[in-house]
Amino acid sequence: MSFFIRNASGDVLIPNRRAFLGTALLSGAGVALLAGRDALAAKNAKGGTEGNDAAILNSALGAELEAIAAYQVAAESGLLQKPVLALATQFQGHHKEHADVLAKTVAKLGGKPVAAKAKYVFPTEKLKNQADVLRFAATLEKGAVSAYLNAVPVFGNRDLSKAAASILGDEAMHWAVLRNAVGENPVPEAFVA
Amino acid sequence: MNMAAVIGVPMAAAVLAAAGLVGAVSLAESATPSTAHGAEVYERCAACHSLERDRTGPRHCGLLGRKAGSVPGFEYSESMSRSGIVWTPQTLDRFLEAPTRVVPGTSMGYAGVSDPGDRRDLIAWLAAARC
Numbered sequence: 001m002s003f004f005i006r007n008a009s010g011d012v013l014i015p016n017r018r019a020f021l022g023t024a025l026l027s028g029a030g031v032a033l034l035a036g037r038d039a040l041a042a043k044n045a046k047g048g049t050e051g052n053d054a055a056i057l058n059s060a061l062g063a064e065l066e067a068i069a070a071y072q073v074a075a076e077s078g079l080l081q082k083p084v085l086a087l088a089t090q091f092q093g094h095h096k097e098h099a100d101v102l103a104k105t106v107a108k109l110g111g112k113p114v115a116a117k118a119k120y121v122f123p124t125e126k127l128k129n130q131a132d133v134l135r136f137a138a139t140l141e142k143g144a145v146s147a148y149l150n151a152v153p154v155f156g157n158r159d160l161s162k163a164a165a166s167i168l169g170d171e172a173m174h175w176a177v178l179r180n181a182v183g184e185n186p187v188p189e190a191f192v193a
Numbered sequence: 194m195n196m197a198a199v200i201g202v203p204m205a206a207a208v209l210a211a212a213g214l215v216g217a218v219s220l221a222e223s224a225t226p227s228t229a230h231g232a233e234v235y236e237r238c239a240a241c242h243s244l245e246r247d248r249t250g251p252r253h254c255g256l257l258g259r260k261a262g263s264v265p266g267f268e269y270s271e272s273m274s275r276s277g278i279v280w281t282p283q284t285l286d287r288f289l290e291a292p293t294r295v296v297p298g299t300s301m302g303y304a305g306v307s308d309p310g311d312r313r314d315l316i317a318w319l320a321a322a323r324c
Contacts (some may be wrong), residue, residue, distance in 0.1 A: 052293075055270065056302025060247035121246055136206045143239030150237075152306040154293050193237060193311075 049156020052109030056101050056151055060167075064099040065116040066138050067140055068092055073122055074133045084130060088137070098167050105160075114139065117126070131182050134136060140176035143193050144171040231318025234311045241301075244324050250301065252324030256280050272298030280314050289315065303319075 071092035073079060080088055080163035083147035127133050155161045172192065180186035241249035258281070262274035275312040276296050278284050288295045289312050291305040306312045 051300065052302070055298070055300050057250055059300050059302055061239065067240075139236065139239050140235055143241065146237035147240040147303065151302050153304045154302050167194060 004067070006116050007173065016044055018078060026172050047146040051111075053156050053160055054106050054109040056155060057106045057109070058111060058114050060098055060105075060151065060164070061102040061106060062114045063144060064102060065114070066120055067095045067144065068099060069116065070137065070140055071095065073120075073124065074137060076135060077124075077127065079127065079130050081130060084134070087177070087181075091137075092096040094170055094174070098170075101163075105163075134178050134182050138175055142177035143170050144168075145175055149192060208307070213249075226317035227314045228321050230311075231314035233318070234315040235318060237306070243262040244322055253319060256285075257282070257320050270298055270300045273295050273300070282320070285316050285319070286312050300316065 023147045071088050074088050075085060075092070106113040123136070127136060145168060148164045148171060151164045152168070155164065176186040179188075194294075229234065233253050242251070242253055244252060244254050244310040246252050247264065247267050251269070258279070261276045261278035261280060262269040273296055278288070280295070286309075289306045290309075292299055292301045294305075
């Protein structure tokens with residue numbers, strides 16, 4: 001079991017660790033798309049969709065906060081080997097960036113960002129080894145892909161749709177890498193739903 | 194995943210008809226629900242929902258027959274709480290097709306499950322789920 005990328009022949013390709021850990025996929029673009037757009041609130045005020053948009057963003061924020069907690073449980077489980085642990089920590093960092101930007105945007109739209117729950121319940125009794133943890137994480141990432149994909153068309157503000165698509169791309173990469181790590185086809189289909 | 198699931202059945206039908214493949218439209222309309230496929234469709238919900246526990250969305254155990262907005266302790270949108278919906282296969286089908294259209298103001302900012310076959314199988318799986 002490895003998180004290393006395999007080529008079409010099944011050979012393991014040793015990744016450049018910096019290539020994994022050095023890419024802040026959303027940090028610049030996400031902040032610019034969401035929290036950095038000072039005109040966002042005014043634009044939404046004109047369109048009158050800010051309440052719905054804030055509610056959608058708050059649901060996304062709730063899911064991101066749960067994902068952060070899930071990766072924390074994974075990191076502290078003792079089940080992840082060192083290179084996989086680094087990967088999980090990186091993915092958790094992305095979710096923290098998403099959550100930060102989403103919370104700021106909800107506030108900018110006049111909403112109250114949801115807070116992390118005091119306690120999350122995960123099916124830890126079913127997580128016996130590294131592969132179990134990675135499959136569970138992949139399930140959450142797949143769900144996140146669908147959630148953001150289906151949020152894109154319902155935002156009143158098209159800037160938010162673009163930002164959601166940006167996060168969607170990041171979640172899809174997480175999902176693919178996690179699938180590959182457990183030996184599954186990382187990109188099994190041409191479309192996601 | 195089929196084309197209908199991605200672009201919606203009406204558009205898929207138009208595309209297939211134009212390509213002379215009208216018979217292929219039935220791919221989304223097979224008669225017998227597949228709970229196995231329904232389980233796969235449910236994976237799309239995994240960011241927010243589970244059967245057993247409340248997450249960003251409410252738990253789904255016992256969904257069929259339940260009044261919308263009625264899981265104790267879960268904080269619903271006002272729109273959902275006041276919707277008056279009781280979840281049946283028919284009401285679920287309508288809601289899942291376009292949640293924000295059926296319950297404007299719902300916290301479930303999700304465009305919907307556009308493929309009728311996907312919805313049928315998902316609902317069959319939810320109905321069969323034992324918690």
